[in-house]
Amino acid sequence: MMELAKAARKYPHKEIEWIFTHEPDEQVKDQSFKGPQTKIQRLNYHLDYLRWKEFQLPDLVKKHQPDVLICADFVSPAASLPCRRLTVIHDAFFWQMPQNYPRWWRKYFLSLIKKGLREKTEIITTTEYSRTSIEKHLGKNWPISVIYQSPKSLKAASDQSIIKKLLLTKSSYFLHIGTFDKRKQLPLLVKAFADFVRITGSDKKMVLVGGPGQSAQMNDLPLVERLIEELGMKEKILLPGYLTDGEIKALYENAFAYVFPSENEGFGIPIPEAMGFGLPVIHSDQEALLEVAGGAGLSFQTGNQEDLLEKMIHLDQEKELCENMKAKGKIRSQEFSAQKFIEAFQKKILERSLVE
Structure with a gap:
């Protein structure tokens, strides 16, 4: 998410205006849920996430009326929305490796993923391998495109x-x-x-x-x-x-x-x-x-x-x-590179407009 936000600002496109739900640099500083957590903290995180994704985000879509909503974390809102959705599903681990996840949490998260695959949804994934893996478990009901990721831009001074x-x-x-x-x-x-x-x-x-x-x-x-x-x-x-x-x-x-x-x-x-x-x-x-x-x-x-x-x-x-x-x-x-990463997203954002 951070690399997408940084690249969008570093390599702007004259036909695309970006609206960020959070200021990326400020949001990334929030350490509330990083590191060891109690069960209560984890539960609070999931409740906050559910409230944000399923209620607050749809309200923001209605307010700003974007042409495209990008959800870079597997889950798009279950609510019906008037815009296109680009939902990023990075991998198929939840289906491929069920033994690595708590049963209730996996069931809950897979339910969120599937409920968000609504009208005008296109899936973005990270490699051809991931595309094939996702199709195996979700079928071919939604178009899937591959966009290679960009590594984290380590701008901090080297700490020897x-x-x-x-x-x-x-x-x-x-x-x-x-x-x-x-x-x-x-x-x-x-x-x-x-x-x-x-x-x-x-x-x-x-x-x-x-x-x-x-x-x-x-x-x-x-x-x-x-x-x-x-x-x-x-x-x-x-x-x-x-x-x-x-x-x-x-x-x-x-x-x-x-x-x-x-x-x-x-x-x-x-x-x-x-x-x-x-x-x-x-x-x-x-x-x-x-x-x-x-x-x-x-x-x-x-x-x-x-x-x-x-x-x-x-x-x-x-x-x-x-x-x-x-x-x-x-x-x-x-x-x-970050430029190739964002250019692939720009192309995907604009291609429907060209068709329409």
Whole structure:
């Protein structure tokens, strides 16, 4: 949502006027529901969300009378509206991986999604893989278009203090950024890296940035912490938690490579993000990641610890491979610019008008 709002303002179109329901820079500062929460806090969040989406937003549509309503978070209002709807459904995880969500919450959220697929609805998704996955579960009743996302614009100054704090040096560590959701396969990465250190004797480290998964079913952080302890990797595998944009920027600038072992992604923003910083990327051969990497990454068989280990050793020992991947990645990352992202939305917004 933030990147869409920023790009809309940075690359205006003379035929399009944007109306924001919230001031983006102010809204993003709200930390009310971030991090560990009580059941009461989570319930309050869902009640606030329901009230906003189903009552306040339709009232704003009636007030401003837009031609197009963009809902970038899966859910459009259930109420009948006079305008076109562009509803962004990023992935099909709710259908594909039911075991990762509380049963009542999944049922409730899927109900909201389906009720919002009303008249004049068009679905926007992030990759061809996601399009195929969504069609499998929702059918072909609504047109689905693919618009590639743009990575977060890390405008903050690079905060090099995080490098000193974690006792890191240039190109001395592998990097992963994201929550510890089960689908991210971080226990696999921990075990592969422990084998990498044992076999090569390397002094490289692994930095896993981020917080716990969104629910008990999804959270692999306790398992990762236990594995690190059992494998004697406390000095080699670092868990700094949530970091600021400046700290993340510094970690990207100084890493040796990015590793992305996820078993399921709708897009995989860290791939173009890391490539944009000139990092070689090792990723699973999951369909969306292969699509986004476009051959510029080094893929391994999803879930195969030995194959991941082999690719890490290969990248560590082959300097020419490393340099070639950096160059290819830089070129590939340009396909995911903020300008291309917003131009795709602009085209979608205007195309109905041209037909009519």
